[in-house]
Amino acid sequence: MTVINTPCVLTTHAKLTQDITEVCQSSTGSTLSVDFTNVHIVAMRSEDSDFESTTSSVDWFVSDSQVLTWAISWLGGKKGQHERVYGPDFLDYFVRNGDPMLTHYFFGASQECLDKLLIELKKINPELKIAGSRNGYFKDADNPRIVDDINESNADVLWVGLGTPKQQAWINQHKGQLKVGAALAVGFAFDVNAGTKTDAPKFLGPLGLTWLYRLAAEPRRLWHRYTHYNWVFIRDLYRSVNKA
Secondary structure (H helix, E strand, O other), rough: OEOOOOOOOOOOHHHHHHHHHHHHHHHOOOEEEEEEEOHHHHOOOOOOOOHHHHHOOOOOOOOHHHHHHHHHHOOOOOEEEEEOOOHHHHHHHHHHHHOOOEEEEEEEOOHHHHHHHHHOOOOOOOOOEEEEEEEEOOOHHHHHHHHHHHHHHHOOOOEEEEOHHHHHHHHHHHHHHHOOOOOEEEOOHHHHHHOOOOOOOOOHHHOOOHHHHHHHHOHHHHHHHHHHHHHHHHHHHHHHHHHO
């Protein structure tokens, strides 16, 4: 289902878990890239040709946003075939329900956040197979060593929490060198599951107001993102529907 110029997949937590597992168990030799996509990302892809090019290698855009999920339904997505798959929730869901034989590599956030994340995930699933981890503070010169470390870990699933647009750019640049089954750009998921940042109350998610909570929590950092890109999304969605 294409929203403006972003082809979103129709999926659920359970189906996405199954599909990623099947990809990791196959022997395709290529890496599946999954982007947990919100209004901000769709609007950036519409407005910024460089970012659109950077994300052109994404295999699956998954709706991480309730507003985007509503847009998909409005454009024809059938009820029951898709739901909001919020990155922080999906990480928790996959750790609980994914194939226990899959191995995981976590890349991103501060070392403190990463250490706490691994502890919390092990509490959720003591049998979770963690192949390796790396914090998100690095220079371009470090990239070959980071890719080698990921590949040498023999991880099946690479979780990337570098934030937008850094995580998309990194996956796009190194996708062809990676030997993991799937690379998932999950952004805020590391902070939420580590407990280093407070997520919006659960009741705000179905109301499409998670973004408002985050704006109130970090107004200086997120003001432009939400005020500008929310408007771009509404404007460009309206234009694309009328053009069709």
